[in-house]
Amino acid sequence: MEIELLVIPEWVITVNSRNQVLHHHAVAVDDSRIVDILPVSEAEKRYRPRQTVVLAQQALLPGLVNAHTHAAMALLKGLADDLPLMEWLQNHIWPAESRWADAQFVYDGSRLAIAEMIRSGTTCFNDMYFFPEQTAKAVQEAGIRACIGLIVIDFPTAWGTGPEDYLQKGLALHDQVADDPLLTTAFAPHAPYTVSDDPLKQVSHLACEMDMPIHMHVHETAFEVQQALAQHDAVPLARLDNLGLLDKHFLAVHMTQLTDEEIALLAEKGTHVIHCPESNLKLASGFCPVAKLLAAGVNVALGTDGNASNNDLDMLGEMRTAALIAKAVAHDASVVSAAQALRMATINGATALGLADTIGSLEIGKAADMIAVDLSALETQPLYDPVSQIVYCANRNQVTHTWVAGKALMTQRELTTLNITELLATAQAWQQKIGATS
Template identity: 60%
Template sequence: MQVDTLINARWIIPVEPYEIILEHQALVIHEGNILDILPQQQAMQKYQAKQVENLGNHALIPGLINAHTHLAMTLFRGIADDLPLMEWLEQHIWPLEQKWANEAFVRDGTDLAIAEMLRGGTTCFNDMYFFPEITAHQAIQHGIRANVGLIMIDFPTAWADGPEQYLEKGLALHDELRHEPLIRTPFAPHAPYTVADEPLRQISTLADELNLPIHMHVHETLFEVSQGERPLKRLHELGLINPAFIAVHMTQLSNSEITKFAQSGAHIVHCPESNLKLASGFCPVQKCLDAGINVALGTDGAASNNDLDMLGEMRTAALLAKGVAQDASAVSAATALSMATINGAKALGIDDITGSLTIGKAADICAIDLSAIETQPLYNAISQIVYSASRHQVSDVWVAGRHCLKNRQLTTLNIQDLQQNIAQWQEKLSSPLK
């Protein structure tokens, strides 16, 4: 049988089933999907491939899913470090956004972020930012899968003048993109402290009607939860907390809140490095997992991380969870890998499409070269990927069968042009605010 691509790999880690490692197998790609996974000798006899990749030192894992990003803010990387969240936002980020956040800013910042993510094995992201139509366009152009949030915030910005226009523009964009195979458009109200009850009620109703997820920062800091009524209680009362709800951060949780959230079927996106850098608190990940909550993984924006490195995020998530739980078995390597892949797909409502190397799913694949001295000797490929490997060992990435990173070279972005654009933004953003 004629097929598009056949990849022979030393290890294939499908993620589903959990903790399974296949050795000396081949993965077959045809028409953008995974057609088969079988022993290499059988694959060579059964299939004639247009392209054969022999990755004898590599592990194939599902493409990583960065379940919470602000891609355009990559242009703010390192611009106001070592500050608490509200000071960082109010005195630095929001004034810069007011002056500079326009279509060109979002386009170039998104390109920079997509380049970084593809080079680190990420094949899907879940974004929340202004000018989502630009983010979606760049994702389509560069061949990466995306959930592009329909932003909502109470105050005016360069994109919309208030809740009514945010909704109007968001719904129009959803309608425009509904047939794009790589793009989904969840609602993305910013946070309980920046969106009033009425817009949230409208979003809740529309999300039910359109079968769309809702992606929102929740319980990010102690300050947020100490301002009267607990935000989670309010969101429960407004009807938002349900299986389509994605709560990002969740660093301030009581045991009763964990239990009630688990009963709702809603999802958490854990952003350990951003939370650590902003001193926002610790999500009790193992408690949440033990309660039955689906916990995914995100980097947050590169302005507060300061990278979009999902391999690094997996390591931090596993190590931090052990410290918080005071239990060395908390968030194992295999669990961290699940959080960065299938759990992210479940949170975004696309686990029927991606998140595991499963026959019939999209060929969203990351290849990691484990032959480097830094990952030797190798006893368990999953542990080595989570605890020892770096993103610089990612050699190849496919999204829906498209080879977006080939032998460390991006195939859909021009690095030289991108670097020139970023240098211009660095000069602009370094100038004093007036």
């Protein structure tokens, strides 16, 4: 049988329901999907691939799902480091965005971020930013997969005049990309402290009607919770529940301030939590109780947040940080194992985005969103368990290949759809422009 692609790695890390790691197996790809996973000897007899990629000493695994990003903020990387969240936002980031965040900024920043993500093994990202049509354009040109956030916020910006305008423009974009198999959309109200009740009710209604995710920062800091108690006589999570937002559509980002009762509520409602450990550490926002959430049955996925608060988009690093912090917070070295951290970075993110039937694991019938990680380096030898080695030892420079829907976006560390020389020139031009006024 003729097929497009046969990939023969040392290990196939499936992240299926049994967390199978297969040795000396091949993955057969045709028409953008995985058509077979079988021993190499059988694959060579059964298939006539137009291309064969042999990856000796490399692991093939599902592409990583970055469940919370602000891609365009790649152009603000390092602009205002080492500051607490509200000072960072109000005195530095929001003024910079007010001055610079136009359509060109978002397009250029998104392209830079997408290149970094492809080189780091991310094949799908969930974004939240202004001018989402520009992010979508960058996504389509690069060939990566993405969920584009339809931003909602109470105050005017360069992209819109207020909630009604944002929703109208967002719904137009949703219709525009509806036929693109690599693009989905989510409602993206910024945060409880920047979006009032009426727009949130409207978002809740639309999300249920259209079966779309809602992606929102929630309980990011203790200050946010205290401020909400003073203003609304309720913590943000309770307010959102009263407004009808907490259900299977809702992706609550950060969640560093949670009681046991709130964790039980999240589990009951089927709400997803997006954990951004490195951003939370850098902004001293607090610690998400990941082990408790997982034990309660809450789906926890991983995100990097934006370049301005991380400062990288490295999901391999995020997995390692998430696993280590969870152990320290829980005072239990057995929680959030390497296998669980990998699930948080793959199938759990796909589940949160409503894409678990398409991506997040290497299984027959799913899209061929795959990455290869070279484990032959001194830093990842000797090797007893490839999953542990990827989570605790490997770094993003060991990602050698990235495929989305069977199309190679990176081969042997070389990008195939983006030009690094052009991206570097764009980044330097923005550095000179923004740096001259900051």
